[in-house]
């Protein structure tokens with residue numbers, strides 16, 4: 089339900105989203121700084137008032153603090169664009185930013201702009217125009233519903249040297265309104281194609297996957313993402329509240345986003361999982377780690393593979409992280425009969441370790 093007041097209560101599922109944003113940005117700024125980029129751009133497309141009823145930070149403050157709290161100060165010019173259509177919320181956000189910089193010095197290389205009155209769809213292009221094409225852009229797209237976040241905007245944001253988007257896809261509401269007679273134009277814009285109409289005819293279980301997979305496919309084919317993963321947030325009633333879609337062209341970005349996802353606190357009656365691959369719903373609490381053995385066994389059955397190739401597969405095509413697979417290989421090697429055998433490795437390798445250059449054969 090859309091709140092009418094300027095601020096509203098912070099819910100558990102929003103807390104999880106914030107934790108992911110915070111952890112990702114804590115890694116994003118220094119990675120790009122080390123990469124030598126002289127300028128970085130953060131766009132919060134649906135910024136909100138900057139604060140919740142209980143005083144917790146909203147996404148703009150979380151992003152600013154992720155920048156300010158770096159142990160090694162970031163020297164690049166960092167531009168934050170906060171787009172908030174509602175004037176009263178934008179005023180509150182101004183106030184929150186003012187309070188932050190009354191308490192802490194504002195670095196000269198930090199540039200903050202609040203855009204209000206108009207919406208994300210109207211303003212994002214203007215924000216992008218301020219910056220050269222080679223400046224990395226990270227955009228958070230976090231609406232209440234589905235309007236005003238067209239796939240063309242995702243394409244323009246991704247169409248940068250290092251463009252990434254984190255989109256809150258309000259599945260429950262989108263699903264509910266998909267057949268509403270006033271909405272076809274809005275859904276055409278959201279998906280960037282008319283194909284969502286085919287999904288409406290599917291039975292409920294397939295319809296959910298159909299909606300989600302169409303959006304993911306469009307992020308690749310239309311927006312130009314190389315990697316897209318989606319993360320499902322279920323509420324206490326076991327219903328899907330929303331999907332977070334992360335789209336990037338960069339493997340390092342993908343690794344860091346997964347690291348952020350795997351570190352989210354799962355308490356509070358919600359379940360947060362990676363549902364990108366059919367038949368592989370993976371909870372981020374570690375309880376599903378054993379799934380990875382089956383995934384590796386199926387993918388490499390009877391084949392030999394270099395650890396680099398295994399790692400690339402794990403990072404790019406599964407819900408798991410680069411830190412997960414070596415422990416699984418160790419278990420597979422130790423088993424009797426062994427599920428993998430080391431075919432080549434550097435001299436002096438210890439059993440159960442898989443340094444670069446190790447090749448294994450899967451049973």
Ligand SMILES: C[S@@+](CC[C@H](N)C(=O)[O-])C[C@H]1O[C@@H](n2cnc3c(N)ncnc32)[C@H](O)[C@@H]1O
Nearest residue numbers: 134135136146147172173174207208230231236
């Ligand atoms: C879900 S809230 C954002 C919460 C915020 N990202 C956070 O995590 O703290 C969505 C916000 O988008 C604003 N909004 C609604 N339509 C908009 C539009 N077309 N463009 C930009 N902001 C819009 C609403 O006023 C609301 O404050």
